[in-house]
């Protein structure tokens with residue numbers, strides 16, 4: 001693969017961002033929740049979660065690890081695409097990454113989002129990040145720049161195979177015995193948000209349908225028929241309905257049914273960031289211990305070579321500049337195509 005004129009010449013690795021120290025935690029959370037109706041009590045809880053890790057989210061380091069692995073993979077394939085790193089909610093910000101790639105002379109960059117999914121939070125908000133950065137930089141930059149977001153990748157074999165391999169390692173960790181119940185988890189979202197992304201005739205539900213389908217693909221790869229799909233890290237005011245059941249409530253229900261061993265697979269995330277190391281490795285694990293259940297948490301796909309190869313494959317597919325109507329693709333933060341991710345519900349009043 002070689003990159004010539006008219007083709008994409010750079011990659012923007014676009015992520016969520018996370019704090020790098022205690023002083024960052026509150027301003028980071030303000031960035032995440034601005035105008036989104038998250039109650040102050042919930043925010044104080046989340047501050048505590050980050051403080052258990054001295055205010056440092058693992059997400060930035062994990063993203064840099066993935067970027068390093070991807071650089072290696074691209075080099076092996078003879079692709080000299082430089083990679084820029086930018087985030088929605090914390091430094092390095094997406095605007096700075098776009099400024100940097102443009103200053104280095106790039107005019108066309110592909111964008112890899114660290115979310116595999118459709119839906120407002122998983123897809124459309126990343127488009128908004130690109131549009132916001134271009135608006136901030138203004139016409140001199142934006143009129144001469146093409147940022148093309150790569151499609152959703154929840155159904156790519158490189159993603160599901162890497163997740164299946166991680167579940168296999170968790171099975172080994174649990175050792176011999178009754179097969180463990182396989183429980184997939186992803187970030188909960190408001191039911192209203194789930195309904196407003198996806199084909200209206202299917203009631204929207206793009207995100208929850210994709211999470212369920214990816215879980216089924218991983219289970220199928222493992223030859224497992226019985227599995228559950230549950231949700232985690234719920235936010236927002238308690239009276240607003242979100243996707244349920246919550247992973248911890250689900251462990252209680254499984255214990256009531258006599259299930260004694262469980263593997264939790266965080267299919268909803270691609271790295272072991274705070275939502276994984278707190279909500280699953282601390283809260284869910286403690287719940288399982290209290291219930292007397294054997295518990296193992298599967299790794300996220302992270303730097304698994306199959307997953308990194310999937311990212312490189314996506315880049316190879318798109319680097320020549322062919323137009324695409326795949327779900328999640330879009331230029332310069334333009335809206336998702338019909339049937340993808342519609343407008344979010346209005347922010348809730350406190």
Ligand SMILES: CC1=C(CCC(=O)O)c2cc3nc(cc4[nH]c(cc5[nH]c(cc1n2)c(C)c5CCC(=O)O)c(CCC(=O)O)c4C)C(CCC(=O)O)=C3C
Nearest residue numbers: 016018032036046057059115121122187189235273274275
């Ligand atoms: C679908 C989805 C993904 C997966 C797709 C993707 O990966 O993008 C995701 C990822 C993440 N969510 C993260 C952190 C947070 N999410 C929050 C709040 C929210 N997430 C939501 C959805 C999602 N979130 C929603 C609907 C809200 C409510 C507020 C709103 O409507 O926007 C809050 C606010 C406090 C709270 O928890 O209430 C925090 C701190 C981190 C970083 C972890 C770290 O620092 O290591 C990551 C990767």
Ligand SMILES: [Fe+2]
Nearest residue numbers: 123336340341
């Ligand atoms: Fe979308």
